[in-house]
Amino acid sequence: MEPRIPGDARLPGEARLQRMAEPEGTIAAETRTLVVGPYPARRGAEAARPGAGRPPEARLDEAVGLAAAIDLDVVDHLMLPVQAIRPSTYLGKGRVEEIAGRIAAESVRLVVMDCALSPVQQRNLEKAWGVKVIDRTGLILEIFGRRASTREGALQVEHAHLAYQRSRLVRSWTHLERQRGGFGFLGGPGETQIEADRRLIQERMTRIERELETVTRTRGLHRQSRRRVPYPVVALVGYTNAGKSTLFNRLTAAEVRAEDLLFATLDPTARAIKLPHGETAILSDTVGFISDLPTMLIAAFRATLEDVIEADFLLHVRDMAHEDTQAQGQDVQAVLAELGIAPETDRIIEVWNKADLLDAPERERLLNLSRQAGAKPVLISALTGEGTDRLLARIEARIAESRASFALVLEPTEGAGLHWLYENAEVLDRREDAGGQLHLVVRIAPEKEPRLLNRFGTARRLRTGGDAIRR
Template sequence: MRKQKKDRIQDLRTFVISVNFSGQHDGNYKEYEFLKLAKSLSVLSIKKSTALRLLKSDPAFFLSKGHLNNTKMFVAENNIGLVLIDNPLTPIQQRNLEKKLDAKVLDRTGLVLEIFGSRAQTKEGMLQVELAHLLHQKSRLVRSWTHLERQRGGKGFLGGPGETQIESDRRSLASKIVGVKNAINKVKKTRGVQRNLRLKNNIPLISFVGYTNAGKSTLFNAFPNKKTKSENRLFSTLDPYLKKCGSPNKEYIISDTVGFIRNLPTSLVIAFRATLEEISYSDLIVHVVDISDENADEKADVVYKTLETLGVEIRNSNKIVEVHNKVDISFRKRSTPFLKGLPKNKVYSISAANKQGLNPFFRGIEQNLYKKLIKENIILDVYETEKIKWLYQNQLVKSSELNESSLKLQLLWNNDQREQFNRSFVEKAL
């Protein structure tokens, strides 16, 4: 009989499975990325990676009968302790596979959660990872236990006779989730205080975003001051890093945030929303793209779509610049932006590792941050909520005065911001 499977991931002999359904055309890319995800957990000992083709998923085991039998044979012969599958599994499918294979089984979401758990270092990062795990457990608990009739009796107001075990577990998870959310909210309030101090002192914020492993941390480290980890692995930056840069008269803060990835688990997006939403408060967003990656277009699109879900206005945005990184190892030259409509003068080709093209980039950063600002008063109807919201979200309002039916706003903005406002609202109304 095989050794009992471990509950925690720890030095496990691992079998990696990527599944492609009929009609999918990104099989090689999916398999490569999922294998890279698995390799980013150093505690795993990967014995084999394979790509399987399915017409449809089996409701009980996900895999077809033939693939299931072959997988079972390989797992048994090679003493595999962990099977990774690059597709969402229902709780029932995961449980059935684990029983059939006598091994731990994780889908893509489970693997990404494990990776995030191994990367968190700050209190905020750990809290957010814990929340993501709890939310994931809760969703699977609800779906996987509906067939069970396990009940327990008891005395007292809670857990009285006839309460099912699932109800007790749901309540326990809900209580933990509330506790973690409260702790995260305290961190969020502190972040808000820091943001207000930054605004009061007119110190701009630059946020680095990009697909994981695009080279954000390497570029971040190219600025003087404290260094962060810069490694060739996925999600090397999980916690947000901040540091002050620039000359004495032109100070600014740069922030390195967690890298994005295709099909980022919903529980992670929810858990990390407090951190990721800080991007929307940035004065400038630097999107770092690995130009040497043959899938750079798809990955850039993932980043922009993720930013949109966080409330960052992408189209016609004057906040965004693109950095095409790793030109030293790229076989293609590209000067056009990945974001449609972004001016070419907001695209910088660099090699962060070799410090190639950094000086023009640094100059461009300051030019984008310190354009000539214009003071201007405008009067809006109090019902023009979209316009008012846009101006506040872009941190352009310096003071306001409310009258009976109108709002007088004093703005501090540059010509680009004024033109963007007109494109977004005035021209639309014509």
């Protein structure tokens, strides 16, 4: 039978690509969805993978939360133990038939499989069930497509989506369903020629890559500008919905979107914060991490994540009220390792968030743990502000440990030298004596120390960076 050619297939190439990127909030809200968690038993080396010990119930709850993040109408969810993955359908024949019955009974239009499906597996399940099927990668890409609000974010998401879709262009009319909406996962049927689509997708990806090169250069220039300012950069990292944006708003008085929603924040934001003794730091809010984050997304967001890589310090925010907090922490460490950041580095300060949701015994237990030598996490509630003063003090102390402080005296006529200090160092203390001389304590980044010592030969290094702030 000749396949039906929808209106989308008759559109010019660029118009069809734009049609694939239309908003689809209405479609999602009307899409009756079944979430399936097909979780294989983990054995041997696989069981040692970060996050592998996560209970299947928690994994399924997270998958349902991901579906809810784009307003899908989740009418049912199902957890299936998988003994062996089938190359053709991922699930065994009996399971496929069981789910087909549930799809018919619930009038389901979309099945979300919380796993990574091959193009063949996805196509065969769609044939067997007669509905659209997306896997975990496709769902996360759809969420990112909804959340991207800046030009940079939209480009990065679109590039990742096109790379994913290109791998799905297999020789089957039934699979070539053009979807209306976000990035083409949830809407109605259609088709177009495989080779034409591959060419269009590759051309679009090439153009996006060129635009992202410009974005990368611009971000690099911004980072260079920040380096010229003597303010350390502190980046928030953590599992999605750990409370990073709430903490960011608490510390900066900003109004970044902060909701009890997975991936509420996608585009990075930076603001200045004041530390207890008046010093300034730059705080950066970033996208949340998640288990099994698609590699293509990590690659696409490399320009954004470079802000994490280049930061002086990282605040690893953890949701301590979540039953799966340990596994979530391991997943974040795994992504940081992919970015070349070792979990044991001194750059990371662990922040135990959501203390307001803990009962009294658990809160006391975590407080005692946080006081133990060597661990040094900070227990806070970003929502109520509890513990944020301790967190700011910890940030300031960590900065003091990494930067040298100097005491120096300037004559009243050395205005140019005073200006240089304010431009290139942090002036921690300033006093004027009866003769008009200025007595200063400054803290400076290691790369600028030689310039300071060359310009101010009488500068005296203080014993530790911490001495300068205990005045």
